[in-house]
Every structure is written in C-alpha cells, then in structure tokens.
Amino acid sequence: MDLKSYLEQARQRVDAALERYLPADTGSGTLLEAMRYSLFAGGKRLRPILCLAGAEAVGGESGPVMFCACALEMIHTYSLVHDDLPAMDDDDLRRGVPTNHTVYGDGMAVLAGDALLTEAMVLLTDPAAYGGLDPVKVLAAARTVMRAAGLQGMVMGQAADLEAENQEPELATVQFIHSLKTGALLTASVVSGGILAGGEPEQVAGLRRYGRRVGLAFQIADDLLDLEGDAQRLGKATGMDATRGKMTYPGVVGPGPARETGWRLVDEAAAIAEALGPGAEPLARLARYIMERTN
C-alpha cells in the first residue's frame, strides 16, 4: 500500500464528512463561522484517520464509523482553540493562519471551542449518523472518547502542563503530561473505531496498546519538530517550548535519546498492528510515519 495516497484519500473523505456534519449556514452567524474557521484550517486529520483505520484493523468497514472520526476532529480542534487563548499558551499563529481568538476575540473563541466539544457529542449520539450500529457500542465508543478528552485525559494533561511551566523538568512528569494531553485522545481514536466496528475484546486491547505507543511517539516527534523543525514548513513558530519553559521529552533526555525512544515506540506499535492481521496494515505504516516526519 501507498501510505501517502491512503492518508490523502482518508483526509479528503473526512473533510467532506465534516462539511456535511457542520455545514456553513449563514443563519447561525459568527459562532458557526468561528467554529468552521478552525475546523477547516487545514489539519492533517490524524485522529479521524486513526479511527477509520481502527475500524479496518478489526476487519470492519470505515464508512459507518465516520461520524465518530468527525467528532474526534471537532474535539481536537476545540482543544487547539482553547489552548491558544491568551490565558493558556497565548499563540497567535496555528497551522500558518491567525488563531481563533486573534480573529474573533477571546470570548467568541471560548464559545467556539465550547460549541465544537458539544457538537461532537451531538454527533456521537445522532441516530441518523450511527445508523445500524449497536447502541450499546455507540455509547461505549462515545464514553471512550469523552473519558480521553476530560478529567482523566486531555483536559487533565493541559491543566498539568499549565501547572508544570517553569518547574524543574522530570521525565515522569513529562510522560504523565504527554500521555494525558496527546496520548489519551489518539488512543481513544483508534480504540473507538475498533469498538464501533465490532472488534473482539482482544483486538480492542491490541488497539489500545498500539494507541499508547503511537500517542507518546507523536508527542516526542512534535517536540523534536519544535526543537529542530522549520517554522515555515510547519506553519507555526518553532522553539516555543524552550521560550515558554515548557517541559518536553527531548528537553529532558536530549534529542538523540528522545528520537531513539520514539523509534522504539513506533516499532513496537507497528508490530502490535501487524499481529492484528492484514486489515491493520495502514496502522502499522502510520506508526512509523510519525517518526519519519522528524527526519
């Protein structure tokens, strides 16, 4: 398989579905405009693609889980909008364009984030979207996603990150923050796809082990790109973690050992995916692609 064209095709399908689930509607004014501004600002759609690939990995179809994939992207986008706020990371640029609050003001950016998170749940509970899927599995997938997004996941990671700024860097703290802030939702992406597609418990467990490794590797790669990457190609300022005194994995162990750990994690993840069978080939390829980006 050609990973690049797989990713590009999946991204286009996700974009088209997001357009269907959150269409432009002049009646709803600035709020909807602000939501769509960030939702369609050119993301890689990694979480949705992991969800679709998770469904395929357990031998299912990706089409029926597209609604969950789109909900994951709405949740990811809301977290970016809120993280960029002056009260948080105070970023002016994201994916090469001005951040939401820079364009719409802080108040509207808070609301746009709130609405994206809420609409994700509206979508996860939409009978027209989940169609013929088992409602118990729909509830389980929604719960998996929301647990990963909240107090035991992403928001907790962001809060720990906020509190850890300018503290003495420690590996355990960095891993704790990363596993919550990024890892939890990435893991939930692949797991929710597997649950909805009817994966057996041991398949879902495999997806969870895959997700944890890919989640941590993704954050390590992101930190490496911030440290060594090219601002123009990334569409955002680099070197910002150091400027802010943020704890990062390469900052604590050094870029060399961080890269080694990242590669070990994605190799393990790829092996776990390969053991799931031929449907998991995209997941296996995707895992290694995460570290290839940093070369």
Added chain:
Amino acid sequence: MDLKSYLEQARQRVDAALERYLPADTGSGTLLEAMRYSLFAGGKRLRPILCLAGAEAVGGESGPVMFCACALEMIHTYSLVHDDLPAMDDDDLRRGVPTNHTVYGDGMAVLAGDALLTEAMVLLTDPAAYGGLDPVKVLAAARTVMRAAGLQGMVMGQAADLEAENQEPELATVQFIHSLKTGALLTASVVSGGILAGGEPEQVAGLRRYGRRVGLAFQIADDLLDLEGDAQRLGKATGMDATRGKMTYPGVVGPGPARETGWRLVDEAAAIAEALGPGAEPLARLARYIMERTN
C-alpha cells in the same frame, strides 16, 4: 404537596449524587478542585430537579434518571464558569463567593469548564449509571441535552448575547437570546427526564411545551431580580444588566408588562403539567414558584 420540602429533598439527593459522581480525589490536583469549587458553590439545582420531576411526570421513577440530572448540573456549572470569565461577562462574584477564575486563574477556569462539560458526557454514557435503561433512550436523552447546550442552544445564546451588547434593544432579539441561553437547557432538563423514564411521545411533547414556557419565564424572573432584587439575598451584584447595556425582557417592555408575561407563561406551563396527570404536580407547582420568587 409542600413544594419547599420537595425542592429541599430533591436538592439534597442531587448534591449527594454529584458527590458520588465527582468525588474529591487529592490525586487529581487543581483541576478537580476547581471543578468541585463551582459545582458545590450552593446552586438551587433547578435543572436536575426538573429532570427528576420530568421522569415523575410521565409516571416513572426519579432514581434511575439521577445520572442525567447530575450531568445537567455539570453542564450548567460549566456555562457559569465560562460566562464569568473576563473575556465574557467578567464577573467577580457568583452565588455569594468569588468566581472560579478569580480563585484559580483564567486558564484553569477555562479548563475546569471544559472538564465539567466533558464529564457530563462521560456520565451520560456510563453503563454503571444508566443501568437497565434502554440504550436507545439513553442516546436520545444525551442528544437532547447536548443539542440544547450547543450550537442550537446555550452556547449560541451566549454568542448572540455577546454580539448584542449595546445594540438597540428589540423584543425579538431578547426572546431569541433568552430561549437559547436559558430556555433550551431548562427544556432539555424536563424532556430528558421524560424520555429516560419511558414517556410516550405525546407526554414528552407536553414536557417540551412546559419547558419552553418555564424557560422564558425563568429568564424574565432573573432579569426582574437583577432590576429590582436585593444583592445580599441573591449573593450577586444587581443592576448589572443595565450597567453592561445587556438586553433584557423588562428592559425592553418595562417591568410591569414583563411580570405579566412571566405570570401568563407559568400559568400556561402549570396547566400543561396538570394535564399530564398527578405525577406532574411538582412540575405544576415549580412553574408558579419561578414567578413567586420575584414578588
């Protein structure tokens, strides 16, 4: 029935359930503390009580819908925390105590609100909480709640409110903002209780008509209290709507006609509740209580 003791008893049951669903846990640090700070700041628990009473109104038990009642209070609390932010209403005092961001900082208050909204969904999809209820009805109730909270409800109302400040006051705009900002979630409270308790479609439709009237009346009463009420008794500053140039119902039509409209709405709501049968007596009494508060 004695409404005061009904409300007090229900409030205590809701508080005990909230304590079970979001227990203090020293392991989770500031984020959980900030969430609990606002969740247990002494609210009237009107939305949870409407949910419990909605279940009783269709002839059901209130116990099995308690998880939904608690989710509604988490959503309501999140909206207060975000509304109070400097980027929004910039309030220092709420229910007689300092607002969340005043105590924990703007960034943590954004996150505490985000986490309360997310945990509401974690709760709505918890099999240990929804127990033996029909999963299709659980999904329908969750969707009812989330639609009312998001782009077609509360967040949209808050966005419209933000944009309408210092605009020429118009009755249609005030009603539009109120129906979304307050009415939608109040309506969803009573409707979700009815859905989960197995209400027939015509009973649920009755609850919806009840909720719309009670929702608008509640906002009129709130505006009247801001205009004429006693700051000390209310635990928050009064006269703030005028100071901020906020559009209010009494501000547009005058306090006398506003009070008349409020009473007409709660009388209609009480009549709708009475038609639902003896189980809806608390709803009927509650409707009139909303306007009695303003006397």
